[in-house]
Amino acid sequence: MIKGYAGRVLEVDLESRRFAFQPLDEETARLYVGGKGYGTRLLYDRTEAGIDPLGPENPLIFATGPLNGSVAPQSNRFAVICKSPLTGGIGNATCGGSFALGLKKAGIDILVITRRAERPVRLEIDGDRDAVEFVDAGDLWGKGTYATQELLPKRFYHAVIGPAGENLVLYAGIVSNERIAGRTGVGAVMGSKRLKAVSVKGSRKLEMDDPEAFKKYTKHVRELFADHPVLGSSMKRFGTGGIVNTTNARNILPTRNFQKGHFADAMQISGEWTEDHELKGVKTSCIHCPVTCGRDVEVPGHGVVKGPEYETLALMGSNLEIADIKKVNEWNFHADDQGMDSISLGAVLSFAMELGERGMLATKLHFGDPAGITELIQDIGHRRGLGADLADGVKRMAEKYGGHAFAMHVKGLELSAYDPRGSYAQGVEYATTNRGGCHVQGASMYLESVGPLTINPQNLRLKADIPVVQQNLACAINSMVLCIFTTYGMIPKAVHEMDPDSFLHRSLRFALEHTPGALLRGAMSVKGKPMMWFEKWLTYITGTTFSSGHLQEIGARIFNLERMYNLREGLTAKDDTLPPRMLHEPIFPDQTSGHPLDQLLPRYYRNRGWDADGVPTRRTLERLQVRV
Amino acid sequence: MAVVVQLTYEMGKTLGAPRIEIEGARTVADVLRATRERFGAEAARFDQLARVTAVAVNGVLASYKRGQKTAVADGDTVAFVKAAAGG
Numbered sequence: 231m232i233k234g235y236a237g238r239v240l241e242v243d244l245e246s247r248r249f250a251f252q253p254l255d256e257e258t259a260r261l262y263v264g265g266k267g268y269g270t271r272l273l274y275d276r277t278e279a280g281i282d283p284l285g286p287e288n289p290l291i292f293a294t295g296p297l298n299g300s301v302a303p304q305s306n307r308f309a310v311i312c313k314s315p316l317t318g319g320i321g322n323a324t325c326g327g328s329f330a331l332g333l334k335k336a337g338i339d340i341l342v343i344t345r346r347a348e349r350p351v352r353l354e355i356d357g358d359r360d361a362v363e364f365v366d367a368g369d370l371w372g373k374g375t376y377a378t379q380e381l382l383p384k385r386f387y388h389a390v391i392g393p394a395g396e397n398l399v400l401y402a403g404i405v406s407n408e409r410i411a412g413r414t415g416v417g418a419v420m421g422s423k424r425l426k427a428v429s430v431k432g433s434r435k436l437e438m439d440d441p442e443a444f445k446k447y448t449k450h451v452r453e454l455f456a457d458h459p460v461l462g463s464s465m466k467r468f469g470t471g472g473i474v475n476t477t478n479a480r481n482i483l484p485t486r487n488f489q490k491g492h493f494a495d496a497m498q499i500s501g502e503w504t505e506d507h508e509l510k511g512v513k514t515s516c517i518h519c520p521v522t523c524g525r526d527v528e529v530p531g532h533g534v535v536k537g538p539e540y541e542t543l544a545l546m547g548s549n550l551e552i553a554d555i556k557k558v559n560e561w562n563f564h565a566d567d568q569g570m571d572s573i574s575l576g577a578v579l580s581f582a583m584e585l586g587e588r589g590m591l592a593t594k595l596h597f598g599d600p601a602g603i604t605e606l607i608q609d610i611g612h613r614r615g616l617g618a619d620l621a622d623g624v625k626r627m628a629e630k631y632g633g634h635a636f637a638m639h640v641k642g643l644e645l646s647a648y649d650p651r652g653s654y655a656q657g658v659e660y661a662t663t664n665r666g667g668c669h670v671q672g673a674s675m676y677l678e679s680v681g682p683l684t685i686n687p688q689n690l691r692l693k694a695d696i697p698v699v700q701q702n703l704a705c706a707i708n709s710m711v712l713c714i715f716t717t718y719g720m721i722p723k724a725v726h727e728m729d730p731d732s733f734l735h736r737s738l739r740f741a742l743e744h745t746p747g748a749l750l751r752g753a754m755s756v757k758g759k760p761m762m763w764f765e766k767w768l769t770y771i772t773g774t775t776f777s778s779g780h781l782q783e784i785g786a787r788i789f790n791l792e793r794m795y796n797l798r799e800g801l802t803a804k805d806d807t808l809p810p811r812m813l814h815e816p817i818f819p820d821q822t823s824g825h826p827l828d829q830l831l832p833r834y835y836r837n838r839g840w841d842a843d844g845v846p847t848r849r850t851l852e853r854l855q856v857r858v
Numbered sequence: 859m860a861v862v863v864q865l866t867y868e869m870g871k872t873l874g875a876p877r878i879e880i881e882g883a884r885t886v887a888d889v890l891r892a893t894r895e896r897f898g899a900e901a902a903r904f905d906q907l908a909r910v911t912a913v914a915v916n917g918v919l920a921s922y923k924r925g926q927k928t929a930v931a932d933g934d935t936v937a938f939v940k941a942a943a944g945g
């Protein structure tokens with residue numbers, strides 16, 4: 231077995247209560263690494279087109295990669311893969327917490343859960359004894375994710391759902407500690423299987439090809455991170471909320487259901503504000519991560535809990551025109567406790583507010599008014615009253631009540647908190663990302679709107695190129711499985727410390743912006759020596775050389791396989807779009823329309839090696855060894 | 859009407875307000891000058907904080923327009939932008 235892997239796939243059939251440990255397929259690991267890549271391959275191969283995402287035939291796949299179980303910073307994440315009940319296409323989400331470590335300790339790379347239990351059940355997996363117990367979970371059913379985890383045995387690592395998953399809220403997630411695999415409704419799939427929790431333990435150690443080199447180099451990376459302006463400073467001090475004031479200044483902070491990109495009171499929901507007024511600690515960060523971007527805050531009646539991330543601050547703060555951080559903290563707690571994605575939740579609330587404002591929905595919800603939201607989150611989790619409609623997400627709400635023009639989703643997945651009208655590459659990424667309108671499947675905005683070295687986000691240059699390399703890289707990162715925030719460390723400290731008006735900084739920006747797209751993509755695709763820490767870690771752990779070019783190829787392979795999955799499920803180029811508001815309503819004084827997607831999409835398809843209908847050509851699939 | 863200046867968090871803390879209004883400014887340079895004046899005895903602190911920020915006019919970086927010569931008008935928002943990372 232390749233080093234870095236436990237070498238085992240555990241398959242559990244909830245209906246027959248049978249399970250089997252099988253060997254990991256080395257060829258699949260070589261081609262797809264692990265995590266999201268390996269899981270997507272399994273999903274594609276094991277399912278027929280057109281299955282019901284909430285039916286027993288949709289497998290729920292938990293997947294780790296070769297970096298999990300090591301002490302590499304930001305490496306305790308797992309991926310969950312299944313068909314998405316929210317989009318009808320590929321569903322996946324990654325999560326920190328500690329469950330990935332538990333799986334690896336139990337000697338499990340991939341956990342495949344099939345069919346449906348007759349009654350609520352919890353799986354208790356002891357990797358040392360190769361044992362799986364089916365524990366009755368009737369007493370846990372109905373409990374929130376916090377209470378559930380409190381009641382579970384301490385020697386295990388857990389992944390659980392809350393009421394939202396049980397009640398098939400289409401954007402329910404799966405929780406490990408205080409972290410959530412939030413997007414695309416993976417928690418609803420777990421709920422559809424009547425699986426309340428998976429508990430896992432074991433005492434295996436990760437075997438590496440060159441443990442000494444790994445150890446020495448990891449020490450160096452920890453020092454590098456500690457000294458880095460983002461990973462060692464701003465994210466440590468402000469969490470991801472440190473970006474609120476920046477997106478606000480760039481006019482891309484969603485406000486009033488994306489009617490505006492600037493919120494006058496943004497300061498009060500920022501990470502800096504939290505540091506000054508709310509912060510109680512950083513214990514809710516992921517295990518072994520020195521970046522500690524988790525924010526512990528106090529919610530009256532519930533103690534010290536995980537605070538909101540940037541996405542939640544934006545979607546449930548500015549986007550609802552709420553400047554009261556204590557309210558956002560409280561709603562974030564309830565979203566986590568119900569086990570639902572706070573991005574989709576914020577989007578569905580703002581959509582309901584706009585529907586109400588236009589007289590299309592009878593509701594007491596109003597922008598700027600926190601009244602009733604706490605109760606509504608519970609109602610969504612339990613599908614009560616209006617909550618039952620909101621539980622289905624923005625796309626289905628629009629099908630029922632109208633308002634497609636301002637329904638903020640792509641492929642059914644609610645849009646993240648970077649307005650693409652001020653971030654064109656991010657817009658292309660939203661439109662083309664296989665799981666829908668998400669920002670962490672590439673994070674192109676970092677190179678055009680918010681990072682220390684950004685190109686003009688509002689012209690066409692590189693906007694069909696950056697998403698390609700960023701999406702490929704993100705696919706690879708999500709297959710190792712590493713935290714995507716690690717990529718923020720790729721821009722060195724010296725660049726962060728430059729005066730943006732200095733000649734050197736302006737020259738760098740000019741050079742970057744005028745790099746031909748083919749050159750950028752070509753440079754990233756060179757298969758040479760490992761340079762970045764994650765390339766070196768993979769190399770030291772597995773014994774196989776990984777460089778930027780290798781990761782670009784692996785990432786492109788995964789991305790194309792996801793694309794083929796979506797095409798098989800009936801999605802087409804028509805789904806590679808943005809909400810009409812993003813395409814037609816200008817938000818900047820100089821804009822006459824919205825995002826110029828129609829000018830960028832054909833170029834993006836060409837860069838991907840797809841035909842004009844957005845279908846990967848046979849040559850592309852062969853080159854990438856994507857078997858379909 | 860005036861130009862609204864959105865300060866960075868640290869600037870706002872120093873000045874005791876997250877944003878200020880500047881009357882009579884015609885260019886970004888005017889705004890910068892007037893903002894610095896508001897810091898009075900803390901002008902050196904302003905210089906220090908402004909060094910790692912860019913300036914955006916209604917969300918668009920002034921460097922993509924005419925830099926400090928970029929025209930501003932009453933009702934515009936001029937914001938100091940600090941690079942950041944989130945997710």
Ligand code: SF4
Nearest residue numbers: 515516519521523713
């Ligand atoms: S950077 Fe934050 S989200 Fe990423 S692994 Fe560390 S604590 Fe978790």
